[in-house]
Amino acid sequence: MDQQVTQTQTEKEELSPNLVMTPGKMRVIKRNGKVVSFEEEKIKVAIMKAFLAVEGGTAAGSSRIHEAVEQMTKDIVDVFERRMPSGGTIHIEEIQDQVELQLMRNEHHKVARTYVLYREARKNERVDEEKPVEVEGNVEEVINAAVEKACAGLENVDATSLAQEIKGSTYEGISPKDLAESMLMTARTLVEKEPNYSYVTARLLLNNLENEVSSFLGFERRADRAAMYKEALVKTIDKGIEVGFLSEELKTFDLERLGSAIKEERDFQFTYLGLQTLYDRYFITFEETRYEMPQVFLMRVAMGLAIQEKDKNDRAEEFYNLLSSFDYMSSTPTLFNSGTNRPQLSSCYLTTVPDDLSGIYGAIRDNALIV
Numbered sequence: 136m137d138q139q140v141t142q143t144q145t146e147k148e149e150l151s152p153n154l155v156m157t158p159g160k161m162r163v164i165k166r167n168g169k170v171v172s173f174e175e176e177k178i179k180v181a182i183m184k185a186f187l188a189v190e191g192g193t194a195a196g197s198s199r200i201h202e203a204v205e206q207m208t209k210d211i212v213d214v215f216e217r218r219m220p221s222g223g224t225i226h227i228e229e230i231q232d233q234v235e236l237q238l239m240r241n242e243h244h245k246v247a248r249t250y251v252l253y254r255e256a257r258k259n260e261r262v263d264e265e266k267p268v269e270v271e272g273n274v275e276e277v278i279n280a281a282v283e284k285a286c287a288g289l290e291n292v293d294a295t296s297l298a299q300e301i302k303g304s305t306y307e308g309i310s311p312k313d314l315a316e317s318m319l320m321t322a323r324t325l326v327e328k329e330p331n332y333s334y335v336t337a338r339l340l341l342n343n344l345e346n347e348v349s350s351f352l353g354f355e356r357r358a359d360r361a362a363m364y365k366e367a368l369v370k371t372i373d374k375g376i377e378v379g380f381l382s383e384e385l386k387t388f389d390l391e392r393l394g395s396a397i398k399e400e401r402d403f404q405f406t407y408l409g410l411q412t413l414y415d416r417y418f419i420t421f422e423e424t425r426y427e428m429p430q431v432f433l434m435r436v437a438m439g440l441a442i443q444e445k446d447k448n449d450r451a452e453e454f455y456n457l458l459s460s461f462d463y464m465s466s467t468p469t470l471f472n473s474g475t476n477r478p479q480l481s482s483c484y485l486t487t488v489p490d491d492l493s494g495i496y497g498a499i500r501d502n503a504l505i506v
Contacts, residue, residue, distance in 0.1 A: 161219060161222055161224070162224045164225065170224065173215075178230065178234065179208040181234065182207055182234060182237075183201075186203075186204065189246045189249050203243070207237040211233045235254075274309060274314065278314070279298050281342060282301065283298075284342075286335055289331045292331050297325065304321060315343045318339050319340060319343070323336050326407065333408070337403075337410045340414065341410065341429070344410075345428060348428050349363075351424050351426045352370040353370070360402075361399050363399075364394065364399050365391070368394045369394065370426075371427050371428075371435070372385050375426075379476065380476065381476070382476050385435070385438055385442075387447075388441075388447060392448055392452075396456075397434055398430065402428075405429065417432065419432075430459060433458045434451070435473065436458060436469065437452070438451045438474050439472075440465075441454055466482035468482050486498060
């Protein structure tokens, strides 16, 4: 019975702050502080699910229950419209309180009790999720292992010294998130002294990203990164389509073949600044969680570029090899939108037009050839 009255919605429903006070419009403040549109239908669905939880599947076909749900939803909406005739914002808890109140007023006591218990259970789940998590195992061993792996094969970097500096900024009971941030911040300060620390920092960031993606998509990290990437490609595309962000056309590609074509070792070509830029701006997210790893990102862009090609699997592989080798890099609109449901790939460019008739028409011809 989660919907508008219990759970978050997808990113595309989120509104910018300047829309919060639009006259005549009601908005809902979610528990994470974000603001979304007020949707009557979400309330109706939540109430119906409460009835289904008590009366079973037969309730879905009951005209009596449908009429009751419609009336209670209308009464809830009327309450907020009377309270805020010019529009405004409502907290999610206020809507849930009204659902409980309407169920009780209409003497649906068993349904109301079930709904109250459901809310309490969800509250307890959120409390459990918010409990601080400590690093598993010995913190020093975790730091040593991560730093040694990040420094492997790089010249002029000192894993022992870096690990010692990181340990100096940790504390008892440190969370995995804070430890990961501490390692990044410490390694980043050494880049000016030795450029290869940029690769060390990038590898530490890559480790954090892989933890984030694998946890969200539900696959295990493993030493065989090639096999991990094959699984990640499929799961990323499935999730992107599920949340309405990626195009279903991506499922028409041979994902087994393209997953095998991914060159996971090219992750280690990234410097810190390059990977951090992708992390901050380009990797696709759902509710602020990234679920796209670097080579999946580049393959997704390549697939989007190849959608209209006759031999699209061949072309996708070809485009991917160009992108992942850094021999060529697409412009920002392409990196943002390729393979999505809004695949805007165009980019602006500057051109110089001479100030005479011949030059003007020559520039028109040149631009036409570019297009």
